[in-house]
Amino acid sequence: MKLAHLCFAMLSLLVTTVSAQAKERIISIGGDVTEIIYALGAQDELVGRDTTSNQPAAVNNVKDIGYMRQLNTEGILSLKPTMVITSDLAQPSAVLEQIKNVGIPVVYVSGKHSLQAIPQKVETVAKALHREKEAKPLQENIDKTIASLPSKQQPIKVIYIMAHSGISNLVAGKDTAADAAIHDAGLQNGMGNTLHYQPMSQEGIIAAAPDVIMTDSDAIKTIGGADNLWKLPGVAMTPAGKNHNLIIIDQMALLGFGIRTPEAIKALRSKAEALSHG
The missing domain is CATH 3.40.50.1980 (Nitrogenase molybdenum iron protein domain)
Structure with missing residues (x-):
């Protein structure tokens, strides 16, 4: 009987170990x-x-x-x-x-x-x-x-341009990841008076008067390079366009709100301040 109990215990332990290791x-x-x-x-x-x-x-x-x-x-x-x-x-x-x-x-x-x-x-x-x-x-x-993120807000206006092949270029308004990231960095969303992503327009970009343009590497590829960004409607007439103030982000790092996002937000703040004061 003791042997049977011992065998049963060993079998149970083996099954448990295999399950834990699976x-x-x-x-x-x-x-x-x-x-x-x-x-x-x-x-x-x-x-x-x-x-x-x-x-x-x-x-x-x-x-x-x-x-x-x-x-x-x-x-x-x-x-x-x-x-x-x-x-x-x-x-x-x-x-x-x-x-x-x-x-x-x-x-x-x-x-x-x-x-x-x-x-x-x-x-x-x-x-x-x-x-x-x-x-x-x-x-x-x-x-x-x-x-450690800066709590003081800065009057630096940023707009995020999203460009993908097959769709019109878009700008990020309220209730978007870009809007949240910009505000968490203590900056101002130049398109904050609109909701969600909206088609980019010359009038809207000029009215927004951004100090900094923010976009991602995929968007840069889509529009054919950073030089073409300044040729988009209205961009050249903004403070950002006149000074070529551009920040190219890692989209997932900044807008994914994952484990890399806090550092990406800190970097956005630092880069925006450097460009606007440069």
Whole structure:
């Protein structure tokens, strides 16, 4: 009887050990989510990621399931995930519901454009991966950087221009990630009197009178180089255009409101001040 009990105990321990060692098969949706997974050291469990997940560079070796707002059920299920960790901005929501309905856990991470949301994102991902211990120093570093951001507002007007092939050039108004980042940097959004992203117009740009133009590397490629930026309607007639005050950002770092965003906001403030005072 004692031998039987001993054998049962050893078998139970073996099963428990194997289960604990079994890796998850995770699909990550959202660049901010994926960067947190890497920061927590769980990248070996990734079997899929969306197109916005391109940092760190090693993630580009992971299977791409497509754009986060054009999810496909079959593409996700083909990777046999045991868990999907996704930004709550991902679409269509019906695809994620289908994933849940077949028994695969779906963990939703806040997509808010807020510095306060970043620690919440880390906490959500860490809890899902059982890596709360690894999250602690990451959280402390994020909190420290956020606390170090300048609190004094500057009267420096910035506008963010988004340009992608196939669509008109857009400028960022209120209720956008760009607007939130500009304000968190203690700067003024020159297009703050409009809502969301609006088509760029000569009249609107001239009226905004930005001191600094902000855009990203993809936009620069789309318009054919930085020199062409100053040829866009109205830009040359603004203070930014006359002085060629341009800041090219890492879009995910600044606008993704992930773990790199506090440092990116600090850098935006520093660069804007240098340009406006130069």
